[in-house]
Amino acid sequence: MPSLEVLQITWWILLGVLLTGFALTDGFDLGVASLLTTLARSDDERRLLINTIAPVWESNQVWLILGAGSIFAAWPVVYSVAFPTMYLAMLLVLACLIIRPVGLKFRSKMPNQQWRYAWDWAICVSSIVPTFVFGIAVGNAILGLPFSFEENLMLQTKSVFFPLFTPFSILAGFVSVSMLLAHGAAYLRLKIDHSIALKAHSVQKIASFTALVCFIGSGLVLNNSEFGFTLEEAGHAQNILSKAVGVQKIEESIELSQRFFSNYAMIAALLAFFGFMISMVSGKKHPSVGFLATSTSIIGVIATAGLATFPFILPSTIAPNHSLTVWDASSSQLTLFIMLIAVLIFLPFILTYVIWTYKVFAKRLTLKDLDDPQMY
Numbered sequence: 216m217p218s219l220e221v222l223q224i225t226w227w228i229l230l231g232v233l234l235t236g237f238a239l240t241d242g243f244d245l246g247v248a249s250l251l252t253t254l255a256r257s258d259d260e261r262r263l264l265i266n267t268i269a270p271v272w273e274s275n276q277v278w279l280i281l282g283a284g285s286i287f288a289a290w291p292v293v294y295s296v297a298f299p300t301m302y303l304a305m306l307l308v309l310a311c312l313i314i315r316p317v318g319l320k321f322r323s324k325m326p327n328q329q330w331r332y333a334w335d336w337a338i339c340v341s342s343i344v345p346t347f348v349f350g351i352a353v354g355n356a357i358l359g360l361p362f363s364f365e366e367n368l369m370l371q372t373k374s375v376f377f378p379l380f381t382p383f384s385i386l387a388g389f390v391s392v393s394m395l396l397a398h399g400a401a402y403l404r405l406k407i408d409h410s411i412a413l414k415a416h417s418v419q420k421i422a423s424f425t426a427l428v429c430f431i432g433s434g435l436v437l438n439n440s441e442f443g444f445t446l447e448e449a450g451h452a453q454n455i456l457s458k459a460v461g462v463q464k465i466e467e468s469i470e471l472s473q474r475f476f477s478n479y480a481m482i483a484a485l486l487a488f489f490g491f492m493i494s495m496v497s498g499k500k501h502p503s504v505g506f507l508a509t510s511t512s513i514i515g516v517i518a519t520a521g522l523a524t525f526p527f528i529l530p531s532t533i534a535p536n537h538s539l540t541v542w543d544a545s546s547s548q549l550t551l552f553i554m555l556i557a558v559l560i561f562l563p564f565i566l567t568y569v570i571w572t573y574k575v576f577a578k579r580l581t582l583k584d585l586d587d588p589q590m591y
Contacts (some may be wrong), residue, residue: 222551225277227528227541229558231521233285237278238395238513240569244275244400245267248315248342249392252335254403254414258328260337267406270576272319276312282567285484292544293529295370300360301352302374308348310581311341323591327407329446337391343392352390353520354384357437359444359530363537364455388431390426394516396423399493402500407571408579412502419505423512427491434484438544444538455543460535461549480522488513490497501537509514 245270255261278304287294298305314337322334358381362372382427400419404412447459497505530538545551584590 216548219545219548220550222548222555223545225555226285226551227521227525227546229555230282230285230289232516233278235514235517237275237396238517239510241272242395242408242513243398244272245342245346246395246397247403248319248338248399249346249396249585250399250403250415251342252339254400254418258331259582259585260321260409260411261331262581262591263407263409263411263580264403265322265338265591266580266585267403269319270318271572277565277569278585285554288345289551290528290539290544291546291548292452293539296358296360296362296372296529297352297415299370300362300372301302301355301372303376303380304348304352304379308345311345314338325588335492339403346392346395346565347388348386349541351379351384354387354433355379356389356529357520358383358525359532359535359538361533362531363534366456368455383433383436386429386436390433390516392425392439393422393429394513395508396574397426398492398506398591401494401502401506401509404507406579407583413499414505416499416502416505419509423491423494423509426512427488427495428463430491432485442533444527446540455537455539458536458540459539460530460538460542462535482578483515483518483522485515487501487512487519492513513563 221297247264249260251264255264283294285295286583318334318338318341319585320330322338324330360369360372361375361378364370397419400415400422403415403420442462442464445461445463447461489511490508494505497508528539528541528544546554578584
C-alpha cells in the first residue's frame with residue numbers, strides 16, 4: 216500500500232482532474248445555455264442551441280457529482296466546513312441546477328411562445344448564476360472562510376453569503392463566467408452549421424479578452440491587497456490542531472511570493488494566458504483551434520489556483536492554525552487506498568462512455584435537423 220503522503224498527493228491531483236473535467240464538459244453547456252437569449256433570436260435558433268447540448272448535458276454533470284463525492288470521501292473535513300459555511304451560495308447553485316434541466320426538458324413541450332420565452336430566460340439565468348457562484352467559491356477557498364474547531368474537533372462556523380463577495384472573489388466569479396462563455400461559444404462553432412456560429416466567434420473573442428483581463432486583475436488584487444497563509448510548523452498527520460500557520464500580506468512575504476509565483480504556478484498561469492490569447496486570435500475557419508484554446512485556458516486557470524495555494528485546501532480566516540491542508544484534512548490511508556482502487560476500476564468506464572457519447576453525437580446541426588421528433 217502506498218504511503219499516506221503519496222495517497223494524499225494523488226487524491227489532491229485527482230480532485231483537480233475531476234473539477235477540471237467538470238469545467239471542460241459541463242462548462243461548455245453552461246456557456247451555451249448562458250448565451251441562449253443573446254445569440255438566438257427565433258424559436259428555431261434557440262432550439263438549435265439547446266439541441267447542441269441536449270445529448271450530453273446529463274453525462275457532463277457526472278463530473279460535478281464525482282468532484283463533490285471525492286471531496287466528501289477523500290477530504291471529509293473540507294466538505295463539512297465548506298458546504299455549511301457557504302450554505303446559502305450552495306443552495307442557490309442547487310436551485311439553479313434543478314431549474315436548468317427542467318427548463319431544457321419542458322420549454323418545447325408547449326407551442327405557446329410566452330411559455331418558451333419564459334423558460335429560455337430561466338435556462339439562461341440558471342446557467343449564469345452557478346457559473347458565477349463557482350468562481351466566488353473558488354475565490355473564497357483561496358482567501359479562507361470563517362471557521363474554527365474546539366479541542367474535541369467540534370466545528371464552529373456559521374453560514375455566510377454577502378461576506379463571500381470580496382473584490383478578489385468577484386473578479387474570480389467574472390473569470391469563471393467569461394471563461395465558460397468563451398468555452399460555450401467555441402463549442403457552438405464546432406456544433407452548428409448556421410450564421411449563429413459567426414456571432415459565437417465574436418462572443419468567444421470578447422469573452423476570452425474579458426476573462427484574461429479579470430484573470431490578470433485578480434492576480435494583482437490578490438498580490439497587493441490580500442493576506443496569504445504560510446505553514447510555519449507542520450503538525451502531526453491528520454491532526455488539524457497541531458500545526459502553526461502564519462498570516463502575512465502576500466506582497467510582503469518572500470515565502471508567499473515564492474509559492475504564488477513558483478515555477479509550477481507560473482507555468483499554469485502562462486498556460487491560461489496563452490489559451491486566452493489563442494482563443495482571441497483563432498480564425499473563423501478553425502473552430503477546433505478555438506475550442507482547444509478555451510480548454511487550455513480552463514486547465515491553466517484551475518491549475519494556477521491549486522498550485523498557488525498548495526498545501527492549503529481551505530484556510531481559516533478567524534483561526535489560521537485550524538486551516539485545512541492536504542496533510543491533515545484527508546481520510547485515512549486505508550480509505551484513500553480503497554477509493555483509489557475504485558477510481559482506477561470505474562473511471563475508464565466513465566471515460567469510455569463519455570467519449571462514445573461525443574462520438575455518436577458529433578454531427579454538426581442545422582435547422583433541418585429540428586424536424587426530428589426526438590429533438591428538444
